[in-house]
Amino acid sequence: MTILPVVWAYDHVRLIDQNRLPLELTYVEIRRALDMVMAIQTMMVRGAPAIGIAAAFAIALAAQEVDTDDRQAFLEHLESVADALRQTRPTAINLFWAIDYMLNTARQTIGSVTFLKEKLVETAQGLAIDEYNTCVRIGEHGLACLPLEPQRLTLMTYCNAGALATVGYGTALGVVRAAHAAQRLLQVYVCETRPRLQGARLTAWECVQEGIPATLITDNMAGYCMAKGLINAVVVGADRIARNGDTANKIGTYSLAVLAHVHQIPFYVAAPLSSVDWTLADGSQIPIEERDIEEVYRIGDQWLTVPGIEVFNPAFDVTPACYITGIITERGVLSPDQLYQLQP
Ligand code: MRU
Numbered sequence: 001m002t003i004l005p006v007v008w009a010y011d012h013v014r015l016i017d018q019n020r021l022p023l024e025l026t027y028v029e030i031r032r033a034l035d036m037v038m039a040i041q042t043m044m045v046r047g048a049p050a051i052g053i054a055a056a057f058a059i060a061l062a063a064q065e066v067d068t069d070d071r072q073a074f075l076e077h078l079e080s081v082a083d084a085l086r087q088t089r090p091t092a093i094n095l096f097w098a099i100d101y102m103l104n105t106a107r108q109t110i111g112s113v114t115f116l117k118e119k120l121v122e123t124a125q126g127l128a129i130d131e132y133n134t135c136v137r138i139g140e141h142g143l144a145c146l147p148l149e150p151q152r153l154t155l156m157t158y159c160n161a162g163a164l165a166t167v168g169y170g171t172a173l174g175v176v177r178a179a180h181a182a183q184r185l186l187q188v189y190v191c192e193t194r195p196r197l198q199g200a201r202l203t204a205w206e207c208v209q210e211g212i213p214a215t216l217i218t219d220n221m222a223g224y225c226m227a228k229g230l231i232n233a234v235v236v237g238a239d240r241i242a243r244n245g246d247t248a249n250k251i252g253t254y255s256l257a258v259l260a261h262v263h264q265i266p267f268y269v270a271a272p273l274s275s276v277d278w279t280l281a282d283g284s285q286i287p288i289e290e291r292d293i294e295e296v297y298r299i300g301d302q303w304l305t306v307p308g309i310e311v312f313n314p315a316f317d318v319t320p321a322c323y324i325t326g327i328i329t330e331r332g333v334l335s336p337d338q339l340y341q342l343q344p
Contacts, residue, residue: 001209001210002163002168003016003162003163003164003168003206003209004016004163004167004168005045005047005050005163005166005167006045006050006053006054006128006167007128008057008060008121008124008125009029011031011064012029012030012031013029013030013031013036013054013057013058013061014027014028014029014030015027015028015030015039015044015045015054016028016045016164017044018043018044018045018046018164018202019043021164021201021205022201022202022204022205028044030057030058030061031061032061033058033059033061033062033065033081033084034081034084036054036055036057036058036061036085037058037081037084037085037087037088039054040054040055040058040085040088040089040095041089043196046164046165047160047161047162047165047166047237048092048093048094048095048165048237048238048239048240048275049131049166049167049171049272049275050164050165050166050167051088051089051092051095052092052094052095052097052098052127052131052274053098053124053127053128053131053167055085055095055098055099055102056098056099056101056124056127056128058081058085059082059085059099059102059103059106059120060102060120060121060123060124062077062081063078063106063116063117063120063121064117064121065077066078066113068113069112069113070113071113071116074106074113074116075106075107078103078106079103082099082102082103085099089289090287090288090289091239091240091248091286091287091288091289091315091316092275093239093240093274093276093277094272094274094275097274098127098274101123101127102120105119105120105123106119128167131166132166132167132168132169133330134272134274134330135166135167135168135169135170135171135174135272135330136169136174137331138171138174138175138270138271138272138328138329138330139169139175139177139178140178141328141330141331141333142175142178142235142268142270142333143175143178143179143182143184144333145268145326145328145333146175146179146184146232146233147232147233147266150186151184152183152184152185153179153184153185153186153232153233154186154187154188154189154230154231154232155175155179155185155187155189155231155232155233155234155235156188156189156190156191156222156225156226156233156235156256157172157173157176157188157189157190157191157199157203157234157236158172158191158193158199158234158236158249158250158252158253158256159191159198159199159203159236159237159249159250159253160173160198160199160201160202160203161173161174161203161236161237161270162174162202162203162206163206164202164206165202165237170206171237171270171272171328172235172236172237172268172269172270173203173206174270175235175268175270176188176235177212180212180213185212185213187213187214187215188207188212188213188214189214189215189216189217189222189225189230189231190203190204190207190214190215190216190217191217191218191219191221191222191252191256192216192217192218192219193219193250193252194218194219194252195295195299195313196295197299198250199216200216204216219252222255222256222259223259226259226260226262226263226265227263231260231265232265232266233265233267233268234256234257234260234265234266234267234268235268235269235270235328236249236250236253236256236267236268236269236270237249237250237270237271238269238270238271238275239275239316240275240276240277240280240286241269241271241275241276241277241327242276242277242280242281242282242283242285242286243276243277243280243281243282243339243340243343244281244282244283244337244339244340245321245324245327245336245337245339246282246283246284246286246318246319246320246321246336247269247271247283247318247321247324247327248283248286248316248317248318248319249269249316249317249319250315250316250317251314251315251316251317252317253316253317254317254318254319254320254323255317257319257320257323257324258323260323261322261323266325267323267324267325268324268325268326268327268328268333269319269324269326269327270327270328271327271328271329272329272330273329273330273331273342276339276342276343278343278344283318283319283321284318286318288316288317288318289314289315289316290312290313290314290315291313291315292313293311293313295313296311296312296313297311321336321337322336324336327339329342
């Protein structure tokens, strides 16, 4: 089964509603740019590369919905949608990267508004194809850097950095997928990833769909599994990587990295170069999204605690580069201190 979370379908975008997985596989048609803003905000589509592509398609939708021949008015409409998109989720740099790429294309393309409309759809589709190919290359490079022993590896992953978080292959889960295809995977341990359970709901679902052998654990079991010698390597995704390799990813990634370090288990970050924020010298400046406290209070309708208790709900944390063995990109695997070599 090919999992395609974000697809341009002639005149609209078709999204998998990730909030309904794994209970229902539901597709939603997004026809207006501001509906895509809402879809990103409510995490119907989520995962750094996927929200980047969703934002690119939102700009393409914005271009279709404006009824003017005036280039300036057209560009102003795109800018206003871009502003709304920028307010959705602050941490994943891919969102901002894709918005800027689309706006620059619009500004730099010579021709009529009709021509620009076509060009923007074509450009967003091109970004989606590039994203897919990038993930396949990340999978290949990741496979090549995994420990040589044992022949069949047990990997651990966190959150969902799979097909659903990209546009059909995955970064961290792309490495797992490549290991499975090469018969180097014994199994992958999937951490459930509280509070939104992207591991339990999404990564587990992908693994079952694709026949990838996987074991689900709650987040607090990771250290025990490592101490027992069950894990050969950890592979996670990234939402934003600073120039020195410090990496923001789903809250809890930092704890896993420290655990892996203590147990001398290689800890890899798999991400496209579009996840690197070259303007940041280190991770201290990465904006960390805080989400609704309801996510911690309950799962679905089920209350987990008592009303009145204070709750803190940061959605991401920053793993210092010193805990990262390698960053797996589409151009190869680098130690964090070599990353600057790939700066454009
Ligand atoms: O809040 P989410 O579900 O968008 O967070 C997703 C993650 O943290 C992923 O690990 C990251 O975006 C990499 S996805 C290839």
